[in-house]
Amino acid sequence: MHEPLSEEIEVSRRILEANEQSAQRNRALFARHKVFMVNLMGSPGAGKTSLLEKTIPALQDMRVAVIEGDIEGKQDKERVEAAGAVSAVQINTYGACHLLAHQAEHAVEKLDLSAVDLLFVENVGNLVCPAEFDLGESARVMVLGVTEGADKPLKYPLMFRKSEALLLNKMDLVDLCGCDIGVLKENALRVNPDIKIIELSCRTGEGIKDWVKWLRGKMKEIQSA
Ligand SMILES: Nc1nc2c(ncn2[C@@H]2O[C@H](COP(=O)(O)OP(=O)(O)OP(=O)(O)O)[C@@H](O)[C@H]2O)c(=O)[nH]1
Numbered sequence: 001m002h003e004p005l006s007e008e009i010e011v012s013r014r015i016l017e018a019n020e021q022s023a024q025r026n027r028a029l030f031a032r033h034k035v036f037m038v039n040l041m042g043s044p045g046a047g048k049t050s051l052l053e054k055t056i057p058a059l060q061d062m063r064v065a066v067i068e069g070d071i072e073g074k075q076d077k078e079r080v081e082a083a084g085a086v087s088a089v090q091i092n093t094y095g096a097c098h099l100l101a102h103q104a105e106h107a108v109e110k111l112d113l114s115a116v117d118l119l120f121v122e123n124v125g126n127l128v129c130p131a132e133f134d135l136g137e138s139a140r141v142m143v144l145g146v147t148e149g150a151d152k153p154l155k156y157p158l159m160f161r162k163s164e165a166l167l168l169n170k171m172d173l174v175d176l177c178g179c180d181i182g183v184l185k186e187n188a189l190r191v192n193p194d195i196k197i198i199e200l201s202c203r204t205g206e207g208i209k210d211w212v213k214w215l216r217g218k219m220k221e222i223q224s225a
Protein backbone atom coordinates (compact mmCIF):
# COMPACT_ATOMS: atom_id res chain seq x y z
CA MET A 1 0.00 0.00 0.00
CA HIS A 2 1.19 3.49 -0.79
CA GLU A 3 0.32 6.74 0.95
CA PRO A 4 -2.78 8.22 -0.81
CA LEU A 5 -1.93 10.81 -3.45
CA SER A 6 -3.58 14.22 -3.25
CA GLU A 7 -5.69 13.38 -6.38
CA GLU A 8 -6.95 10.19 -4.66
CA ILE A 9 -7.88 12.16 -1.54
CA GLU A 10 -9.73 14.68 -3.72
CA VAL A 11 -11.70 11.90 -5.49
CA SER A 12 -12.65 10.29 -2.14
CA ARG A 13 -13.75 13.67 -0.79
CA ARG A 14 -15.99 14.26 -3.82
CA ILE A 15 -17.52 10.77 -3.56
CA LEU A 16 -18.32 11.32 0.11
CA GLU A 17 -19.72 14.80 -0.56
CA ALA A 18 -22.00 13.54 -3.35
CA ASN A 19 -23.07 10.65 -1.09
CA GLU A 20 -23.91 13.06 1.72
CA GLN A 21 -26.12 15.14 -0.58
CA SER A 22 -28.12 12.05 -1.64
CA ALA A 23 -28.31 10.92 1.98
CA GLN A 24 -29.76 14.28 3.03
CA ARG A 25 -32.37 14.05 0.26
CA ASN A 26 -33.31 10.56 1.48
CA ARG A 27 -33.53 11.77 5.08
CA ALA A 28 -35.84 14.64 4.08
CA LEU A 29 -38.04 12.27 2.05
CA PHE A 30 -38.32 9.79 4.93
CA ALA A 31 -39.18 12.62 7.34
CA ARG A 32 -41.87 13.91 4.98
CA HIS A 33 -43.49 10.46 4.76
CA LYS A 34 -42.87 9.64 8.47
CA VAL A 35 -40.92 6.55 7.48
CA PHE A 36 -38.36 5.19 9.95
CA MET A 37 -35.35 3.81 8.06
CA VAL A 38 -32.89 1.32 9.53
CA ASN A 39 -29.54 0.73 7.84
CA LEU A 40 -28.81 -2.90 8.76
CA MET A 41 -25.15 -3.83 8.50
CA GLY A 42 -22.85 -6.74 9.29
CA SER A 43 -20.56 -9.40 7.83
CA PRO A 44 -21.74 -11.86 5.19
CA GLY A 45 -23.76 -14.50 6.99
CA ALA A 46 -24.06 -12.63 10.31
CA GLY A 47 -27.82 -13.16 10.14
CA LYS A 48 -29.23 -9.90 8.75
CA THR A 49 -31.90 -11.53 6.58
CA SER A 50 -32.68 -14.07 9.31
CA LEU A 51 -33.25 -11.13 11.64
CA LEU A 52 -35.70 -9.58 9.17
CA GLU A 53 -37.50 -12.92 8.86
CA LYS A 54 -38.08 -12.84 12.64
CA THR A 55 -38.72 -9.11 12.93
CA ILE A 56 -41.31 -8.57 10.18
CA PRO A 57 -43.86 -11.06 11.63
CA ALA A 58 -43.26 -9.56 15.11
CA LEU A 59 -44.39 -6.15 13.82
CA GLN A 60 -47.87 -7.07 12.59
CA ASP A 61 -49.13 -3.55 13.31
CA MET A 62 -46.59 -1.97 10.94
CA ARG A 63 -46.11 -1.87 7.21
CA VAL A 64 -42.52 -2.97 6.75
CA ALA A 65 -40.65 -2.59 3.45
CA VAL A 66 -37.12 -3.76 2.69
CA ILE A 67 -34.38 -2.71 0.29
CA GLU A 68 -31.91 -5.55 -0.18
CA GLY A 69 -28.30 -4.81 -1.11
CA ASP A 70 -26.27 -7.70 -2.52
CA ILE A 71 -23.44 -8.05 -4.97
CA GLU A 72 -25.58 -10.45 -7.04
CA GLY A 73 -28.81 -12.41 -6.67
CA LYS A 74 -32.26 -11.80 -5.22
CA GLN A 75 -32.51 -14.60 -2.67
CA ASP A 76 -32.81 -12.21 0.30
CA LYS A 77 -35.55 -10.19 -1.42
CA GLU A 78 -37.55 -13.39 -1.86
CA ARG A 79 -36.97 -14.34 1.79
CA VAL A 80 -38.27 -11.03 3.16
CA GLU A 81 -41.26 -11.10 0.81
CA ALA A 82 -42.10 -14.57 2.12
CA ALA A 83 -41.76 -13.20 5.68
CA GLY A 84 -44.46 -10.59 4.99
CA ALA A 85 -42.70 -7.41 3.84
CA VAL A 86 -45.28 -5.17 2.13
CA SER A 87 -42.74 -4.53 -0.61
CA ALA A 88 -39.11 -5.30 -1.32
CA VAL A 89 -36.60 -3.94 -3.80
CA GLN A 90 -33.33 -5.58 -4.75
CA ILE A 91 -30.16 -3.61 -5.48
CA ASN A 92 -27.28 -5.54 -7.06
CA THR A 93 -23.92 -3.77 -6.89
CA TYR A 94 -22.02 -6.22 -9.15
CA GLY A 95 -18.82 -5.88 -7.16
CA ALA A 96 -19.13 -2.95 -4.77
CA CYS A 97 -19.03 -4.04 -1.12
CA HIS A 98 -21.44 -1.38 0.22
CA LEU A 99 -24.47 0.65 -0.79
CA LEU A 100 -24.31 4.32 -1.73
CA ALA A 101 -27.06 6.79 -0.84
CA HIS A 102 -27.99 7.40 -4.47
CA GLN A 103 -28.61 3.65 -4.95
CA ALA A 104 -31.00 3.73 -2.00
CA GLU A 105 -32.58 6.87 -3.48
CA HIS A 106 -33.31 5.07 -6.78
CA ALA A 107 -34.61 1.97 -4.98
CA VAL A 108 -36.92 4.15 -2.86
CA GLU A 109 -38.50 5.51 -6.07
CA LYS A 110 -39.92 2.00 -6.59
CA LEU A 111 -41.69 2.09 -3.21
CA ASP A 112 -44.94 3.76 -2.25
CA LEU A 113 -43.67 5.48 0.91
CA SER A 114 -47.18 6.55 1.90
CA ALA A 115 -47.84 2.82 2.49
CA VAL A 116 -44.70 2.18 4.58
CA ASP A 117 -44.04 2.79 8.29
CA LEU A 118 -40.67 1.10 8.65
CA LEU A 119 -38.03 0.60 5.97
CA PHE A 120 -35.06 -1.69 6.43
CA VAL A 121 -32.09 -1.41 4.12
CA GLU A 122 -30.06 -4.61 4.38
CA ASN A 123 -26.63 -3.44 3.35
CA VAL A 124 -24.14 -5.62 1.45
CA GLY A 125 -22.56 -8.17 3.80
CA ASN A 126 -19.29 -6.56 4.90
CA LEU A 127 -17.89 -5.55 8.28
CA VAL A 128 -16.04 -2.47 7.05
CA CYS A 129 -17.20 -0.40 4.05
CA PRO A 130 -20.98 0.02 4.67
CA ALA A 131 -20.17 2.00 7.84
CA GLU A 132 -18.47 4.70 5.79
CA PHE A 133 -21.54 5.70 3.78
CA ASP A 134 -24.58 7.50 5.20
CA LEU A 135 -27.76 6.39 3.40
CA GLY A 136 -30.06 8.89 5.13
CA GLU A 137 -31.07 6.38 7.79
CA SER A 138 -32.90 7.09 11.04
CA ALA A 139 -30.83 4.43 12.86
CA ARG A 140 -27.84 2.21 12.16
CA VAL A 141 -28.00 -1.30 13.52
CA MET A 142 -25.37 -3.99 13.18
CA VAL A 143 -25.67 -7.75 13.45
CA LEU A 144 -22.64 -9.74 14.60
CA GLY A 145 -22.72 -13.51 14.87
CA VAL A 146 -21.03 -14.60 18.10
CA THR A 147 -19.26 -17.14 15.88
CA GLU A 148 -17.26 -14.22 14.40
CA GLY A 149 -15.20 -13.81 17.58
CA ALA A 150 -14.92 -11.49 20.59
CA ASP A 151 -12.08 -9.45 19.09
CA LYS A 152 -14.05 -7.99 16.17
CA PRO A 153 -14.94 -4.61 17.77
CA LEU A 154 -11.24 -3.91 18.29
CA LYS A 155 -10.18 -5.03 14.81
CA TYR A 156 -13.04 -3.45 12.83
CA PRO A 157 -14.05 -0.54 15.07
CA LEU A 158 -15.81 1.81 12.63
CA MET A 159 -19.10 -0.06 12.28
CA PHE A 160 -19.33 -0.57 16.05
CA ARG A 161 -18.58 3.12 16.58
CA LYS A 162 -21.26 4.25 14.12
CA SER A 163 -24.07 1.91 15.19
CA GLU A 164 -26.76 2.67 17.75
CA ALA A 165 -27.40 -1.01 18.42
CA LEU A 166 -25.34 -4.18 18.22
CA LEU A 167 -27.31 -7.39 17.88
CA LEU A 168 -25.26 -10.38 19.04
CA ASN A 169 -26.81 -13.13 16.96
CA LYS A 170 -26.40 -16.94 17.02
CA MET A 171 -26.46 -17.05 20.83
CA ASP A 172 -27.59 -20.68 20.47
CA LEU A 173 -24.01 -21.39 19.29
CA VAL A 174 -22.15 -19.42 21.95
CA ASP A 175 -20.94 -22.43 23.94
CA LEU A 176 -20.08 -24.41 20.83
CA CYS A 177 -17.92 -21.69 19.31
CA GLY A 178 -16.29 -20.70 22.61
CA CYS A 179 -16.89 -16.98 22.23
CA ASP A 180 -16.44 -15.13 25.55
CA ILE A 181 -19.55 -12.93 25.46
CA GLY A 182 -18.31 -10.80 28.41
CA VAL A 183 -15.13 -9.93 26.52
CA LEU A 184 -17.07 -9.26 23.31
CA LYS A 185 -19.38 -6.81 25.09
CA GLU A 186 -16.47 -5.15 26.88
CA ASN A 187 -14.67 -4.67 23.54
CA ALA A 188 -17.79 -3.25 21.88
CA LEU A 189 -18.35 -0.81 24.75
CA ARG A 190 -14.69 0.22 24.68
CA VAL A 191 -15.16 1.28 21.03
CA ASN A 192 -18.63 2.79 21.56
CA PRO A 193 -19.74 3.31 25.20
CA ASP A 194 -23.26 4.27 24.06
CA ILE A 195 -24.01 1.23 21.92
CA LYS A 196 -27.08 -0.80 22.94
CA ILE A 197 -26.16 -4.49 22.99
CA ILE A 198 -28.87 -7.13 22.60
CA GLU A 199 -28.17 -10.86 22.68
CA LEU A 200 -30.42 -12.91 20.44
CA SER A 201 -30.79 -15.96 18.26
CA CYS A 202 -32.66 -15.95 14.99
CA ARG A 203 -32.70 -19.75 15.25
CA THR A 204 -34.43 -20.06 18.64
CA GLY A 205 -36.12 -16.64 18.75
CA GLU A 206 -34.40 -15.79 22.06
CA GLY A 207 -33.99 -12.01 22.45
CA ILE A 208 -36.14 -11.03 19.46
CA LYS A 209 -38.68 -9.42 21.81
CA ASP A 210 -35.94 -7.27 23.37
CA TRP A 211 -34.79 -6.11 19.94
CA VAL A 212 -38.33 -5.29 18.80
CA LYS A 213 -38.94 -3.38 22.04
CA TRP A 214 -35.76 -1.34 21.50
CA LEU A 215 -36.74 -0.65 17.88
CA ARG A 216 -40.25 0.51 18.81
CA GLY A 217 -38.77 2.78 21.51
CA LYS A 218 -36.29 4.27 19.05
CA MET A 219 -39.07 4.90 16.49
CA LYS A 220 -41.15 6.70 19.12
CA GLU A 221 -38.20 8.73 20.34
CA ILE A 222 -37.23 9.94 16.86
CA GLN A 223 -40.76 10.48 15.56
CA SER A 224 -41.77 12.56 18.57
CA ALA A 225 -38.57 14.69 18.44
N1 LIG B 1 -27.42 -21.39 14.52
C1 LIG B 1 -27.83 -20.21 14.04
N2 LIG B 1 -27.75 -19.97 12.73
C2 LIG B 1 -28.19 -18.78 12.28
C3 LIG B 1 -28.73 -17.79 13.13
N3 LIG B 1 -29.06 -16.70 12.39
C4 LIG B 1 -28.76 -17.01 11.13
N4 LIG B 1 -28.23 -18.25 11.04
C5 LIG B 1 -27.78 -18.94 9.85
O1 LIG B 1 -26.66 -18.22 9.32
C6 LIG B 1 -26.66 -18.28 7.90
C7 LIG B 1 -26.61 -16.90 7.32
O2 LIG B 1 -27.81 -16.22 7.65
P1 LIG B 1 -28.37 -14.99 6.79
O3 LIG B 1 -29.55 -14.47 7.51
O4 LIG B 1 -28.53 -15.38 5.37
O5 LIG B 1 -27.15 -13.98 6.89
P2 LIG B 1 -26.98 -12.55 6.20
O6 LIG B 1 -26.28 -11.68 7.17
O7 LIG B 1 -28.27 -12.06 5.71
O8 LIG B 1 -26.03 -12.92 4.98
P3 LIG B 1 -25.69 -12.03 3.67
O9 LIG B 1 -26.95 -11.38 3.20
O10 LIG B 1 -25.15 -13.01 2.70
O11 LIG B 1 -24.65 -11.03 4.10
C8 LIG B 1 -27.91 -19.06 7.50
O12 LIG B 1 -27.56 -20.41 7.29
C9 LIG B 1 -28.82 -18.94 8.73
O13 LIG B 1 -29.71 -19.99 8.88
C10 LIG B 1 -28.82 -18.09 14.52
O14 LIG B 1 -29.27 -17.30 15.37
N5 LIG B 1 -28.34 -19.31 14.91
Ligand SMILES: [Mg+2]
Nearest residue numbers: 048049076122
Ligand atom coordinates in the same frame (compact mmCIF):
# COMPACT_ATOMS: atom_id res chain seq x y z
MG1 LIG C 1 -28.82 -11.40 3.81
